[in-house]
Amino acid sequence: MTAVVDVRNVSFSYGEQPALEDVSLTVESGDFLGLIGPNGSGKTTLLHVMLGLTRPDAGSVELFGQPVDAFDQGERIGYVSQKATSQDSTMPVTVRECVRMGRFAHVGHSRLDDEDREIAEDALETVGISDLADRRINQLSGGQRQRAYIARALASEADLLALDEPTVGVDAESRDAFYRLLDSLNESGITIILIEHDIGVVTDRANRIACINTKLYHHGDTDSFVESDALSEAYGTTGTVVHHHH
């Protein structure tokens, strides 16, 4: 079976400042990968590289077995970017319009048909925001808005859900409900990559952990991560020389 994401020896730097150095990791189908690391450690950059938003300086990336440059099955990925929780957008778009965007990659230039609309309504139902469908998305709370974006990913029938700090600014109760939703989606077979600064949340939910601070400090199952000292190495040595114990 081909991996969902296969990152090989990827390096990337912003000018002189290295963001990623020789990172390799594989995300298998059905994984719930938690991507953690201190601020400015290159988590978002790595996610962008995985999704083809950023072209790495060196190394290669494959999505669903295709080189990322030639990848053409955009509907298989649902992406929720970091800015999705912020309320800066004044664009009047309803929740339903947002969720239907998940069907756009399927239909191209033709019109959405009844089936597309039904899939969008089902997605709204699944994340529990059917009653908010006609509201403008910038009038929702942070937690509700996250659900709308997840619904968009569900409407696109994505196999991979990529989330960049989805619960920043979301209250604790909505956050728990949101992670329960992610759990149930993962159980139904959707692969999830989650960037999260709250390490406790990640170790509770994810079955695999990638701990990164420019270099990859740990990539493996969650239990071995908790036992290892990758966390203190990645977080404690920011900006200092790292001693590797081989």
Added chain:
Amino acid sequence: MSRSDERAAESTAVAESARYRRESVDLRRTLEVVGVSLVGVLGALMIGFVALDWIRHYPYAGTVPGLETLYAVTQIDPAAGVLFEQVLIAGMWVDHFLGTNVFQHAFMWRSIATGVLVGIVAPLVGTYLVHRQMALIGETLAHTAFAGVAIGLLVTAVIGFDGSLLFVALVVSILGALAVQWLSERTSTFGDVPIAIMLAGSFAVGTLLISWGRGFMSVAIDIEGFLFGSLAVVTADGARMMAVLSVAVVAIVAYTYKQLLFITFDEQAARVAQLNVSGYNTLLVVMTAVVVVGAMQVLGVILVAGMLVIPVAAASQVARSFRETLYLSILIGQASILGGFAFAIGLSLPSGGSIIVVAILFYLLSIALSILSDRSSAAISMH
């Protein structure tokens, strides 16, 4: 009344109010669709007038063999000319009743036709532009178009072909659009600085070229008309170009509505969904350049961006969805154009300023409306 009765009554009341709400939403949507359809019919009539204005001169009759016979056999010659006369005669009656001196003149009809079409395509493209936070780009392209007019003047003076002025402006403006797109893709952090420099730079080049050209140019061209907009500046060629471009822009937006919406709303997600984001960005900027050159005739270089921005800003205050924003922008844009024309004609003032002032009145009105509706919905949610 027992508690359960009370609860039942309450839930009936809730259902009632939900139904009432849904009905009022449906009514609102129906009104908008009717309004936009009427604007569409008006636009089609104006395109019809422009086409008639073109065909009555029997284009290419002398150059394309057989065309003259075709005109004669199909009775287009003399029907087109006669029909055109009838329009102007009808205009005379309108003038007679209104006490104006407007509708009997073909050049006024060309201005009105151009204005009506601007009132459709400018808010249409502007809706995407404003919500992509690219309003400054519209302004920049208008100034690039001014440089285009200046270059067009020189070309006209050199080769002596009168119809090329706006065409040259169009080409220069499209090139400017591609340059702006190139700049904004390569400068992420202070993206609007190079664009602002380009705004000033192209205008500077325009003024230099015009002053320099005055030395040897024989054609007197109304520069003020292009700067501030004028009802008299629209030529038959200009109106025809606007008609063709409007049809193209409406067709392209209809075809790429979903893609433009997606990249406007969430560019990164659109990129992940493998949409050709920079391709659609380029398309949007080029369409803006096209609209700007057309609109420049009645609005003037300095005010043209207002028509891209103000109707959309007004619509966004009160709209509940993106589609509604699009509809309301067009309705407000058209109302501003017609109101502005009435104002300009009635008081013999420049059309550009009149249209923008009317548009701003609509904007203020929509702010007042949105404040009122916020208050009433806050009152509802108090219960």
